[in-house]
Amino acid sequence: MKYTEIIKAIAKNTNKPEKEISRVLKEFKNIVIKEVAEGNEVNILGFGKFYRIKMNPRELKLEGKTYKVPARFVPKFKAGEKFKKEVNKGKK
The missing domain is CATH 4.10.520.10 (IHF-like DNA-binding proteins)
Structure with missing residues (x-):
């Protein structure tokens, strides 16, 4: 499953716009990367x-x-x- 397919699946399951899901998922990735890079x-x-x-x-x-x-x-x-x-x- 590709990133865009994940966004579409979440949008479908939650009845939220794909743009909103994309922003949330992007922020999730950024937080995980930042925290792990800092040793957390x-x-x-x-x-x-x-x-x-x-x-x-x-x-x-x-x-x-x-x-x-x-x-x-x-x-x-x-x-x-x-x-x-x-x-x-x-x-x-």
Whole structure:
């Protein structure tokens, strides 16, 4: 499902204009990105949590050459129990 399809589905289910849904979803994304970038967790009960982890510096060997990869933070998502349960029910 694409971003625009999500907006249309929410608009249909809530009888709200797509423009309004788009603004709310955009703001939600901005808040999650800002909070995780600052080192905070964003926990949505039953859905999951967004957070970041620190990757230590390392060396990468590729085709006989060695590259240094600097330390960095990467975003992570951990699905909540309800999310996991629903996904498992839907397996085919």
